[in-house]
Amino acid sequence: MADAFDGILGQPQVRSLLRSSLAGDRVSHAYLFHGPAGSSKTRAATALAQALVCPHGGCGTCEVCAKVARHRHPDVRFEAPEGAAGYVVAQVRAIVSDVSLAPIQAARKVYVLDRADLMNAAAANAFLKTLEEPPADVVLILLARTREGVLPTIASRCLAVPFRQIPPDEAADLVAQAADVTPSRARVGLAACGGSIERAVSFVKSNERMEFRREVLHALEGLEMADAWDVVGRARGLVVLAKAPLDEVRAAHEAHLRDHADFLGKAAVRQIELRNKRELSAKSLESLRQIASIAGSFLRDVLAVCAECPDLVQNADVRSQVERCALAVDEARVVRALDAVSACESAISYNVSPETCVSALLFELREALYGSHSPRSACL
Numbered sequence: 553m554a555d556a557f558d559g560i561l562g563q564p565q566v567r568s569l570l571r572s573s574l575a576g577d578r579v580s581h582a583y584l585f586h587g588p589a590g591s592s593k594t595r596a597a598t599a600l601a602q603a604l605v606c607p608h609g610g611c612g613t614c615e616v617c618a619k620v621a622r623h624r625h626p627d628v629r630f631e632a633p634e635g636a637a638g639y640v641v642a643q644v645r646a647i648v649s650d651v652s653l654a655p656i657q658a659a660r661k662v663y664v665l666d667r668a669d670l671m672n673a674a675a676a677n678a679f680l681k682t683l684e685e686p687p688a689d690v691v692l693i694l695l696a697r698t699r700e701g702v703l704p705t706i707a708s709r710c711l712a713v714p715f716r717q718i719p720p721d722e723a724a725d726l727v728a729q730a731a732d733v734t735p736s737r738a739r740v741g742l743a744a745c746g747g748s749i750e751r752a753v754s755f756v757k758s759n760e761r762m763e764f765r766r767e768v769l770h771a772l773e774g775l776e777m778a779d780a781w782d783v784v785g786r787a788r789g790l791v792v793l794a795k796a797p798l799d800e801v802r803a804a805h806e807a808h809l810r811d812h813a814d815f816l817g818k819a820a821v822r823q824i825e826l827r828n829k830r831e832l833s834a835k836s837l838e839s840l841r842q843i844a845s846i847a848g849s850f851l852r853d854v855l856a857v858c859a860e861c862p863d864l865v866q867n868a869d870v871r872s873q874v875e876r877c878a879l880a881v882d883e884a885r886v887v888r889a890l891d892a893v894s895a896c897e898s899a900i901s902y903n904v905s906p907e908t909c910v911s912a913l914l915f916e917l918r919e920a921l922y923g924s925h926s927p928r929s930a931c932l
């Protein structure tokens with residue numbers, strides 16, 4: 553029978569472990585899901601949360617399951633580090649005090665803490681007692697890239713569930729199957745989403761996101777001929793597009809608040825507003841990261857062509873643009889350009905303004921690839 557765990561793509565062992573612990577009523581009070589980026593950890597945490605609060609045991613289709621998936625269920629909280637370097641103590645204290653409150657709609661409460669490897673000793677200390685003995689109706693799910701990256705005091709108090717690295721071809725097949733697209737389009741989506749299968753599935757299904765990718769690639773084309781005003785204009789255009797889906801999210805938030813305003817107290821409204829704000833900023837970061845991921849995957853393709861390994865090209869639909877760029881540059885320049893992409897990714901995490909991040913990225917790519925006095929003959 554189909555259930556929420558079906559969506560944990562590429563991790564059959566995790567699926568069967570979670571199903572059997574649910575069936576045998578052996579749910580742990582704390583889990584540590586650890587594995588590389590893109591290994592379906594968030595999907596698995598969502599499925600487990602659905603199974604714990606859904607009246608049908610995690611059907612994946614009812615209104616409760618849908619609310620969990622949309623991060624709208626009051627008893628399922630998704631947390632990500634709020635500080636640039638990781639969790640801040642105040643955030644952990646807020647989680648700890650929330651844990652002690654009774655569930656609102658379900659029989660249990662679930663907390664999903666992304667990037668538990670970014671919890672330093674001070675934040676971990678504030679969390680230890682809760683992690684050791686949460687209330688009986690609370691389940692904590694911590695996610696981390698590696699088990700070793702998590703402080704031993706945290707890791708030792710959780711049931712560790714390893715997620716395997718999914719090979720690229722298998723990941724492309726999974727995305728292709730789930731989104732009903734060709735494997736080559738699936739690879740494009742994976743490249744734009746930093747390898748995350750779940751995000752790649754929604755990326756390739758969205759015409760608006762695929763159009764966004766085309767615009768990012770378009771902004772890279774002819775960059776060597778672009779003057780400073782042109783570069784700034786391209787960056788501004790990309791930021792506008794990156795923020796476009798946020799309008800929809802914002803409108804949904806406002807509608808939700810309007811519908812519930814009558815029976816929500818002031819404190820609850822304030823809490824929802826804060827959560828909405830966090831969600832908006834997470835969405836906007838995701839869009840900006842996609843610009844960096846798309847540029848990065850394009851450059852890796854250029855590098856592959858420069859190194860005479862054209863079979864490695866992921867963005868097969870823009871192969872001719874990749875080849876034109878490879879003709880105009882050399883490997884050392886592409887490597888420098890990839891460094892600029894990494895620098896942009898860090899700047900995004902440090903909350904530098906989107907306009908600044910993206911225009912700095914385009915200027916640095918132009919400089920790295922063509923030098924400041926680029927010959928204006930060949931074109932990208």
Ligand SMILES: [Zn+2]
Binds near residue numbers: 602
């Ligand atoms: Zn359900």
